[in-house]
Amino acid sequence: MIHYIIRRLLYALPLLIGVNILTFVLFFVVNSPDDMARMQLGQKHVTQQAVDNWKKQRGYDLPLLWNEAGQGLETVTQTVFYQKSVGLFWFDFGISDSDKRNIGADIKQRMWPSLAVALPSLVLGLIVNITVALMMVLFRNSYLEFSGVVLCVILMSISSLFYIIGGQFLFGKLLRLVPISGYDGGFNAIKFVVLPVLIGVVSGIGSGARWYRTLFLEEVEKDYVRTARAKGLSETQTLFRHVVKNAMIPILTGVVVVLPLLFMGSLIMESFFSIPGLGSYTIDAISSQDFAIVRSMVFLGSVLYIFGLLLTDISYTLVDPRVRLS
């Protein structure tokens, strides 16, 4: 087990280096640091002096990938790429390009609002989806199931933007139950978080419940369920005692893989409800072309994704004794 985890962690290194190279190349293949400086400084006629200063302050004054002037190892280390990438592996994100704020501190601060929306959405969504799916399986081959399936297809065909805009209009503007957007610290956050969570859950029902239904149906056909029925258990008992337990394996592992990514927040939700989380942080960085923040977020996202994959594998061995790591 320990060996496996260590091997997986070592395997993550080349992946993360690859991710870094890819983001770096994507950013700088057409966009030179000079262009970036001009854009950030904003004015049309920026002096070369100002551009050089900007680059010097943020460490973009070195060659990009290969330093001709350096000696030996310095050809690689004295470059923008090396200087900017190495810190990431210690989670030292440096300062942002636009306003020189500490990215690490920003991320720590913005992580909580993101979690406050994402975690309840996930938990509630899971409960609702599983309940709906179980109802459909319990009443399978009836009109109830048929209408449930139809409803799911309809729900999943509606754009997520419709749920958000419609929800804001209905609950925020017409009924005035909750504020339309914004955020506040502490327990005051609840009234701001309710609507995004509700919308997140509703917009996920269509695809989620459908997916869980197929998982349950696959289990229902299996031999051990027939045995359970044959020994006289009622349909509900079979479903809850046997089917749910076994169907939980794929459901659980599917949830585990997204758990770490919850920190990243949801881009769309956060910017619609102006929640100061990591999702809106990323969107702001994209629109202001702040390379330092985007690079940090990409790196963080990749680390969390790889971590999630590792967690999935481990959780498989914990819940399913048939699976062994090798």
Next chain:
Amino acid sequence: MVVLWTDALIYLLLICGAGFWFCVRGRATMQRPIRKVGRSKTGMVSLTVLLLFVCIGLLDSIHFRTDEERSNEIISLLDYWASPIRQNSEKTYSAPFSAYLFGKELMVVDEGAQVWGYPRLKHGAAHLADPDSDLASDVLLKTVTGLAEGFVFSLLPLSLLWLSVRKQEDAWLKQSTGKTVIIVVVVLISLVFTAIELSAHYHILGTDKVGEDVFYQAVKSIRTGLVIGTLTTLVMLPLAIVFGILAGFFHGWLDDVIQYIYTTLNSIPGVLLIAASILMVQVYMANHPDDFTSLIVRADMRLLFLCLILGVTSWTGLCRMLRAETLKLREMEYVQAARALGVKQGMILYKHILPNVMHIIIISVVLDFSSLVLAEAVLSYINIGVDPTTYSWGNMINGARLEMAREPAVWWSLAAAFLFMFTLVLAANLFADTVRDAFDPRRAEHE
């Protein structure tokens, strides 16, 4: 005639699709699932709706320059036929089927006195003398006329079709699915005629901020949605098929390299990858203004890039599935028998592996379509989607979402975009379900 990049690729896609159809139709392994799709009512009805969308999209993909001296703009066949709606723009917002502007204005009446009221529209319901009393009856009359015209028009070809299969007892058209499809076709054609009839005199779905007809915008957006849903597939398929099958079939370093590539791509959050690429394209376009002389060429280029980027970010899922399936297939007896008989590896891949993973490819193509159409709207909202000048549902939503805060709300732009998107995605989802049920061998056993 002007052929834009996306147009050319759409034609290429059509040719590929037709070629694929003729290759596959004769194969015994494909006939059963195709027949099963043909028997499914939901599947065929949603396919009919999809085909209507595709027809509109194709009409919108034939571009030419206008002949007029002064303007040298590129318009499509659809624009040409819809010229009245395209040019009949109002001053600003107006509600659906309204004869008046949405906002009050200072108007000059006959005697020079000024009145604060709702001015009449320049084009919407302009043929009516007294819109307050005549509007409802006129709309009703035009609707009935349109429906009748469409009904008569669709009867002619359909009756010819009916006569041609009259002798065949087991013709598809005579089965219940065929009859349902005929009814749907008649209804759809009647609706199209009604829309044409009405939109000549009214703004069916109102007008937007600059007075452009919302119905026209929504119809124009069909092409964008289809292009994103289909061209992305064209980009994605070769990558996924080649890499997936090679990785599964040849173990060793090739497998490792391909796995490394797709895990790397997968671990970058998709939105960020798309954002970075779109930023790149924007900078490139800003630095090379000479290459993009016309607005429409520029927008088209950006649409194409978006498809490319979406394709590059979305091939990994299919690639992984194909790899897993190929890993399973290469150990099958018939593949080993072929190898023992000395069949070349390329031939094994082409003759034995590819046909047996075909169902995965078909299923994932139809399943991806609807999610891509939905993704376009979200991406446009973060400004990393299509060009702001391109007609797309995402841009319509983005432009109109703040207007819901008005009192009373301006809802029609949003409603139109969501309605069209919903129809397309619902049809695509239903069709995808039918295709999956028909092609997935695991589901076939339960027939």
